[in-house]
Amino acid sequence: MPEPTFHELAQLPPPVLRQLIRRGDYTGHTSGLGQRHLQANLVILQKSWADEFLRFCALNPRACPLLDVSEPGSPHFARLGADIDVRSDLPRYRVHRRGQEPVEVSDIGTFWEADFVAFAIGCSFSFEQALLDAGIGLRHLELGRNVTMYRSSIATRPSGRLAGPTVVSMRPLKAAEAIRAIQVTSRFPMTHGAPLHLGDPALIGIRDLARPDYGDPVPLAADEIPLFWACGVTPQAVLAEVQPELYISHAPGHMLVSDRLYDEL
Amino acid sequence: MPEPTFHELAQLPPPVLRQLIRRGDYTGHTSGLGQRHLQANLVILQKSWADEFLRFCALNPRACPLLDVSEPGSPHFARLGADIDVRSDLPRYRVHRRGQEPVEVSDIGTFWEADFVAFAIGCSFSFEQALLDAGIGLRHLELGRNVTMYRSSIATRPSGRLAGPTVVSMRPLKAAEAIRAIQVTSRFPMTHGAPLHLGDPALIGIRDLARPDYGDPVPLAADEIPLFWACGVTPQAVLAEVQPELYISHAPGHMLVSDRLYDEL
Numbered sequence: 464m465p466e467p468t469f470h471e472l473a474q475l476p477p478p479v480l481r482q483l484i485r486r487g488d489y490t491g492h493t494s495g496l497g498q499r500h501l502q503a504n505l506v507i508l509q510k511s512w513a514d515e516f517l518r519f520c521a522l523n524p525r526a527c528p529l530l531d532v533s534e535p536g537s538p539h540f541a542r543l544g545a546d547i548d549v550r551s552d553l554p555r556y557r558v559h560r561r562g563q564e565p566v567e568v569s570d571i572g573t574f575w576e577a578d579f580v581a582f583a584i585g586c587s588f589s590f591e592q593a594l595l596d597a598g599i600g601l602r603h604l605e606l607g608r609n610v611t612m613y614r615s616s617i618a619t620r621p622s623g624r625l626a627g628p629t630v631v632s633m634r635p636l637k638a639a640e641a642i643r644a645i646q647v648t649s650r651f652p653m654t655h656g657a658p659l660h661l662g663d664p665a666l667i668g669i670r671d672l673a674r675p676d677y678g679d680p681v682p683l684a685a686d687e688i689p690l691f692w693a694c695g696v697t698p699q700a701v702l703a704e705v706q707p708e709l710y711i712s713h714a715p716g717h718m719l720v721s722d723r724l725y726d727e728l
Numbered sequence: 729m730p731e732p733t734f735h736e737l738a739q740l741p742p743p744v745l746r747q748l749i750r751r752g753d754y755t756g757h758t759s760g761l762g763q764r765h766l767q768a769n770l771v772i773l774q775k776s777w778a779d780e781f782l783r784f785c786a787l788n789p790r791a792c793p794l795l796d797v798s799e800p801g802s803p804h805f806a807r808l809g810a811d812i813d814v815r816s817d818l819p820r821y822r823v824h825r826r827g828q829e830p831v832e833v834s835d836i837g838t839f840w841e842a843d844f845v846a847f848a849i850g851c852s853f854s855f856e857q858a859l860l861d862a863g864i865g866l867r868h869l870e871l872g873r874n875v876t877m878y879r880s881s882i883a884t885r886p887s888g889r890l891a892g893p894t895v896v897s898m899r900p901l902k903a904a905e906a907i908r909a910i911q912v913t914s915r916f917p918m919t920h921g922a923p924l925h926l927g928d929p930a931l932i933g934i935r936d937l938a939r940p941d942y943g944d945p946v947p948l949a950a951d952e953i954p955l956f957w958a959c960g961v962t963p964q965a966v967l968a969e970v971q972p973e974l975y976i977s978h979a980p981g982h983m984l985v986s987d988r989l990y991d992e993l
Contacts, residue, residue: 638925645910646922657911660903662927662953688927 472496477720478546485551490569490717493554497720499592501654501728503530503543503583504695505553505719506702507571507711510535513580515623519698520582522620526629526697528585528653530721530728536577544722549581555714561706567714574711584695585654586718587632589725590647597647599640608679609716610634612694616668617659619697627701630676631659631667631691635683641690648692653728660691667691677715737761742985743811750816755834755982758819762985764857766919766993768795768808768848769960770818770984771967772836772976775800778845780888784963785847787885791894791962793850793918795986795993801842809987814846820979826971832979839976849960850919851983852897854990855912862912864905867946874981875899877942877959881933882924884962892966895941896924896932896956900948906955913957918993925956932956942980 472480472489477500483489493502508516513535520527531540538549550572557565558574568574587610591601603610610632617629636644641661649657660667672689673680677696683689699712713719737745737754742765748754758767773781778800785792796805803814815837822830823839833839852875856866868875875897882894901909906926914922925932937954938945942961948954964977978984 638927638931642910642922642924642926645907646914649911649914657907659907661907662903663951666903666951686928686931 469495473498477544477722480720481544481547481552484554485548487569490554492716493718493720494588494716499725501530501543501721501723501725502586502588502718503721504586504698505549505556505711505713506582506584506698507549507579508582508707509576509709510578510580512707512710515625516582516698519619519622519625519701520584522622523629523697524652525656525659525693526619526695528655530583530585530653532583533581535580538575538581540581540583540719540721543583543719547719547721549719550575553713553717553719555717557712557714559702559707559710559712561708571711583719583721584698586695587655587692588718590651590654592725593647593651594644597643599636599644599647602635602681603679606681608681610678611675611681612677612696613664613669613691614676614700615660615691619701624705625701627704629659630694630696630700632678632694633672633675633689633691635681635687635689637686638688641688644690651726654725655693655695658690658692661688664689734760738763742809742987745985746809746812746817749819750813752834755819757981758983758985759853759981764990766795766808766986766988766990767851767853767983768986769851769963770814770821770976770978771847771849771963772814772844773847773972774841774974775843775845777972777975780890781847781963784884784887784890784966785849787887788894788962789917790921790924790958791884791960793920795848795850795918797848798846800845803840803846805846805848805984805986808848808984812984812986814984815840818978818982818984820982822977822979824967824972824975824977826973836976848984848986849963851960852920852957853983854919855916857990858912858916859909862908864901864909864912867900868944871946873944873946875943876940876946877961878929878934879941879965880925880956884966889970890966892969894924895959895961895965897943897959898937898940898954898956900946900952900954902951903953906953909955916991919990920958920960923955923957926953929954
């Protein structure tokens with residue numbers, strides 16, 4: 464079967480899209496796919512880390528809004544879709560082993576362990592849809608870039624061995640759009656909610672907007688204000704610090720597409 | 729009867745407070761009075777201006793959220809309280825005659841005309857209560873000053889002879905408080921709603937924050953952002969431009985205290 468076009472992919476309802484991904488017929492990013500359904504960051508941990516991580520999510524709901532958590536050993540997210548299998552239903556994964564570079568794969572069936580616990584965490588792809596629906600243009604999308612992200616000086620609330628700074632994503636907006644964006648994103652606590660900060664980046668420990676820690680830089684116009692939202696990269700940054708022996712995440716931009724509408728949870 | 733203390737006044741439910749005011753036993757400002765009930769700006773116009781003004785309010789709901797409008801000749805606001813008489817129930821009024829300085833009086837019974845129409849317009853005293861309830865401190869209240877107001881370059885939508893700039897009130901807040909304040913005030917469209925602007929004052933035509941057009945200046949700390957809300961002084965500024973032959977308003981800070989709770993409408 465030939466690789467489908469992006470336009471064809473964008474028409475597919477989530478269960479059909481996931482089937483395609485499961486068969487290995489699509490391994491690209493999921494931005495703009497899934498017909499306005501909620502997408503999720505994926506973190507898979509061994510049981511020895513899972514309880515600490517669950518508590519980390521509970522203590523840091525802005526950065527880590529927990530959409531679902533599997534039973535130990537189960538690859539399913541019953542709350543997000545009846546037939547989801549997290550071993551195959553994301554287009555690309557990263558397998559992280561302590562002391563090694565992460566390996567990118569499109570299926571993790573061979574890596575699966577009996578005590579793995581999978582976590583689905585809210586993702587800004589969904590609140591960006593809500594902003595676009597409100598008529599608010601997003602610079603990084605207009606430029607075809609990844610969103611701009613920084614390690615801030617806002618500490619997460621630690622849970623056991625898990626601790627570190629909150630990673631924030633930044634979007635520049637004019638004042639009236641910024642006010643509207645705060646109103647819109649406040650309605651979506653499960654996809655990071657309202658911004659954590661706006662205005663002077665130095666107040667949250669960001670020295671140079673032009674040099675993000677993750678993603679791509681975007682230019683700010685003179686009449687624009689930077690707005691900073693808690694970012695789902697936070698748990699990955701924290702895990703990279705503590706280096707569990709083995710854990711698996713989605714590859715950046717390659718999310719789980721759920722059966723829930725973006726404004727449903 | 730001796731003038732009651734402010735503490736005693738603050739305990740009075742609105743109908744009792746209004747009785748006191750009606751008898752002429754209290755002529756002071758109403759900030760902090762009325763037990764968390766909605767307060768209103770008052771504008772009284774002759775019929776020849778009333779229709780244009782009603783349309784002005786409809787076209788500019790952020791600056792002029794209309795809480796009630798009387799029948800021509802009637803001094804009552806049925807929506808705001810059963811026994812309200814706008815000729816006597818505010819502590820102080822300003823009577824404006826074309827080409828003359830306004831006269832301050834505590835009762836307008838002798839000025840009342842058979843074609844007068846009274847307008848009750850939402851007032852920031854009420855949304856300030858909501859901000860205080862959310863734990864957000866307000867600089868001008870801490871300093872015991874009147875709120876800072878400016879004529880902005882944001883034009884109102886004109887209605888007949890009525891046109892002019894939107895007057896905005898400014899409150900400085902830290903970024904996290906600013907985000908929370910936008911969330912809180914968005915819930916109260918009848919008391920000016922969310923801010924119109926935040927950040928750089930020059931973008932809305934304000935050259936010097938230290939020199940307000942109305943009210944008192946307040947200092948901004950280095951980590952604070954100015955937030956600008958549409959202000960109920962807008963209609964008075966517009967009326968002062970066109971100078972109707974005769975109109976009456978509340979004296980600044982001396983509002984109508986209604987029987988509606990601040991978050992009821």
